[in-house]
Amino acid sequence: MRPNTDEIIEVERFCTKIIKELSKRLEEEGIATKVETHGSVARGTWISGDKDVDLFIILDPSLDGTYLHKTLDVVKGYLGTGWTESYAEHPYIRAKKEGFDVEFIPCFNFDPSRSIISSTDRTPLHTQYVNHNLKTVQRDEVRLLKQFMRGVGVYGAEVKIGGFSGYLCELLIIKFESFESTLKAASSWKHSEAINLIDDSNPSKPLKKFKDPLIVPDPVDPKRNVASAVSERSMWTFVAAARSFLKNPHEKYFYPEKVEADESSILPLFRENSRFIFICINDESVPVPDVLWGQLYKTERAISKFLSVKDFTVIRSGVWSDEVSQHILVFELAYDPISKTLLSMGPPVEMTKNSEKFLKAHIHSNLVTAGPWIEGCRWWVLLKREENRARSILEKEFKKKCPMLGAPRRFRTLLESNSRVLIDNEIVEYIKGRFGEFLYQFLKGRPCWLD
Known part of the structure; x- marks a missing residue:
């Protein structure tokens, strides 16, 4: 190092x-x-x-x-x-x-x-x-901490990572004096952990100013939190990796083993009891990385929310991009297709006018498969779904420029005109290079340092 x-x-x-x-x-x-x-x-x-x-x-x-x-x-x-x-x-x-x-x-x-x-x-x-403030012998301690964070995927304050900056690593070593001591301290961190290099007599004082997962006031500008970029996921990944390393030190935390990600290693990871949806986007005018990743994550959250509203259970999701021309969003669904019918709740029976409107709308409707009936104090009805497959629902929504998605405008346009929705092993044509590595780790679902 x-x-x-x-x-x-x-x-x-x-x-x-x-x-x-x-x-x-x-x-x-x-x-x-x-x-x-x-x-x-x-x-x-x-x-x-x-x-x-x-x-x-x-x-x-x-x-x-x-x-x-x-x-x-x-x-x-x-x-x-x-x-x-x-x-x-x-x-x-x-x-x-x-x-x-x-x-x-x-x-x-x-x-x-x-x-x-x-x-x-x-x-x-x-x-x-x-x-x-950093002693000469501590510079190698900083290098150890940085490489450890790289190995477990939390090094870098850029939007893509949402992790620890180099300056934050240096401050942690100044505070805790060594790599090992930093890991020991991190092992017992709590939410909104405050690390105060300015006033040791009152370490909890920064809590009044900041609401971030990790709080490290900048010693040269105390109004700023050096750790503001650290996401909850990055913080708790570091905490868990620190605990794991202290129990069983190994080189893999610093230099994860490279896996040959190809069809033979990836296809067996697709599961029978869940469905993977891939949204592949071609992009001819990619913005700078921090802007791009902010837009990608917002689009990922918007699509996850949309699928949930449509009654799909999103187990987890992820984003990959080459930052040049291609982005791929992946969503693991608990099941797809969902049931062909939808249970719809009506108004309380005591609401006379609303009940009349509800009954008028549903008694002779071709979309009704059962009901209306009274359960407890309300009217209920069972309706046919127009679509019950995730791909068809997404493709239809994309053609409408995603008015319900809440994705950034630029990505709504890309989803309408420059995207493909693929299911499970249909993604095989994209399995190469960096995306193959990302997909292998995503499907595996376990950090490599836990192996």
């Missing part, structure tokens, strides 16, 4: 070179700034093999917000081609350069007398805090 001497020299040379070249360009454009390396490279906590570099272009706080865009224009000119513009709270540039994945992030030099202009203004302060 620890980078070797050649790797360290390579990244230092690259950073020195690019900082010198970009600083010269910015100076020529008359932009008062300094370019610095931040993130794990600057804090000495990066993992061997990683080629990620975060370059921060720090502007004078006297400049206004328009200089963020002016600075990025200079970066684009410096790079020429091969860059993409991404967005968090503010835009930044991502590029592949000399084998490194580089993010060019403009921010403002933090002035304590003024409020933060952009959220990235804190990052240089994060570097100062970590470098001041």
Whole structure:
């Protein structure tokens, strides 16, 4: 996990070179700034093999917000081609350069007398805090924690993962001093666990401000929760994996075994007592990853809710995307088709007018298979379903641009015109590469570290 001497020299040379070249360009454009390396490279906590570099272009706080865009224009000119513009709270540039994945992030030099202009203004302060408080021997402890979190699938604060950021890992080691101690502490975490690096005398104080599953106030900006991106699933996955590792330490927690995901390993995992529905979407204009995954998860929740409203029992669901042109949503249903009839509840008998309307609507209806009858104090009737198969119900809804789904508008359009609904092993044509790996793990339904 620890980078070797050649790797360290390579990244230092690259950073020195690019900082010198970009600083010269910015100076020529008359932009008062300094370019610095931040993130794990600057804090000495990066993992061997990683080629990620975060370059921060720090502007004078006297400049206004328009200089963020002016600075990025200079970066684009410096790079020429091969860059993409991404967005968090503010835009930044991502590029592949000399084998490194580089993010060019403009921010403002933090002035304590003024409020933060952009959220990235804190990052240089994060570097100062970590470098001041993290002991040299603890940097390998951070690497262990990061790789462990990668192995169990909870490393990364991006929307896709909803997990632990590198900075949060560093703070946990500063607080608990070692990888093993961090796992021991995590083993007994509760909901809305508060970890206070600011005021040890009152560790529960942050609870009054935040309502997240995990609460770690930023020591350089206590109004912010460093762990706000950590989802319940990621938090409890980490807790469970920590407990499991402490009982039975194994390399698989850090480096999960790669499974050859193909037809021979995947098809036997389809179960006779449930049904898998796949929605395959082709997308020609994929947004940046954080926006994309936010839309995908919202679409997944909307379709799950729609299926539930239609009386299907959704056992679980998942999302996969290559982030380029193809997305696949999968839903495991307890049964499909459902019954051909639907029990419909009518009004209480004591409500005279409503009862008359209900009876008038159902006594001579061709959709009624039984009733109306009185059960307890209400009218009831048994109706025929127009459709009782998930695929036909979904396809019909997609053609209507999903007015009931509540999915993002862009995905409603994609579902209408660029989607296919497949059942069980009909998905076989898509079983290859990364999707095959995802599907194998989804069908298996058990984290690899539990094997």
